[in-house]
Amino acid sequence: MVELVPSLLRQELNRLAEDGQRIDGRGQFDGRDVHLEVDCLYNAEGSAKVVWGDTIIYAGVKFEIRTPWPDRPTQGSLMCGAELRPVAHRKYEPGPPSPDSIELGRVVDRGIRESGCIDMDKLCIVPGEKVWGVMIDIHVLSDGGNIFDAAGLAAIAALRTAVVPAERFDVGEDYTLNVNGTPIMASFKRAGGRFVYDPSEEEELGGDERIHITLGDEGHLHSLQKGLKGVFTPDEFAEILAVAEQKCSELRKMVAEKEGN
């Protein structure tokens, strides 16, 4: 990408910020429209599609039976991975997973894992011999900005609607995966000198650092990540944390409503 475009865009974002505006007309902490669909992929044991502005992301859950690690004979495992494939944007190149896609997968993984919503001991089939490995794969189809929040939402929604395919593996009857909690991510980006919620593609191109906050049902922090160049103050963090609390509880309600259907 030619550096000229981001620098012109950067000037424009700064100019807009002086009047408290954003490039797409939103307020500083307004999010774009979010649509969530669950149970939408035939071969996945749990699945979700998130359309978040111009961003489209699928997440699918698969199970496998594996041997537990010797030091944790009764614990299953959870893994969340993301692929930023070239389908999602012209900026993505084919090849092995990029640092960006590894970061995305790991930040979403930490939020879900550290919230404790999956009890690893409940994934045990035969201690020391057989445990479930749960794999969440995040598939970004269209990157229109803020893929982190959309990926986090798709991943937890897919997980919460997953059915353990015990029959197919000949270890009992199928049952709904027990998920105690709905960790949700909220992401902020410095654009025009101040933080905005839910950055668009242009704000990502012409902005500075980003901060991702994952909150659990009780409002506790489960994953934090600061990405890209830039520094911020404790006061700035306190401000966006308050916004994150509100955004996360709204999205958590959306997940609960979809599960009810």
Next chain:
Amino acid sequence: MGGYGDVKLLRDDGKRLDGRAIDEMRPVTIEAGILPAADGSAMVTHGLNVAVAAVYGPMEAHPRKIQRQDRAVIDVRYNMAPFSTGDRIRPGFNRRSREISKVTAEALESVVLVERYPRSKIRVEIEILAAEAGTRCAGITAASVALADAGIPMRDMIVGVASGKIEDTVVLDLDKAEDNYGQADLPVGLLPNTGEIAFLQMDGDLSIDEYNLAMEYNFKAASEIHEVMVDALKRRYEGGEA
């Protein structure tokens, strides 16, 4: 093909296990222009298969060694999502997806007016979200609609469709069980407007007569799917949108 003859795939009333007649296709739906980031895109559902295609370009071809002085190169990637099948697939290319990508690119190069865009590259990304036999065909169909959606000129849209043989009977459009336990599979990419064949693969065992009948089924199904493809593009562009 998988095991022969040991699994019953035709019912006593002559219908197939899912109730279809031998020359009946699974339902096909197509939507054009579904991915905001792409220059052209489409989603095809063919039975339980879900294929999404995105087109980027024409754009500068790099690395430079892939450039052709007189035409565009078409860079196709066919990829199955890890959650698209019964057992999870490890992400990344494998021999199967590389081969399908290669022959799909060559098929598309035969219909796209590549000589209009010398030294450039057209990227076609095919993502399979749910796989239940017939994904390469659904992918070709999706890629054609996505290319048209991107405004790239073509002689015709390629329609992906397959016929095969189960219990010594030629049938149109194999499903998962028929693909696993059947005797032959003939996936093709057809140009309904000219009656030509741009994509051809086959495995199994077919007599010449069986091949001819399978191809007859394929051409019949291709013109049906072609109508759905045209319809999807009309829905996208009628009424002055985009």
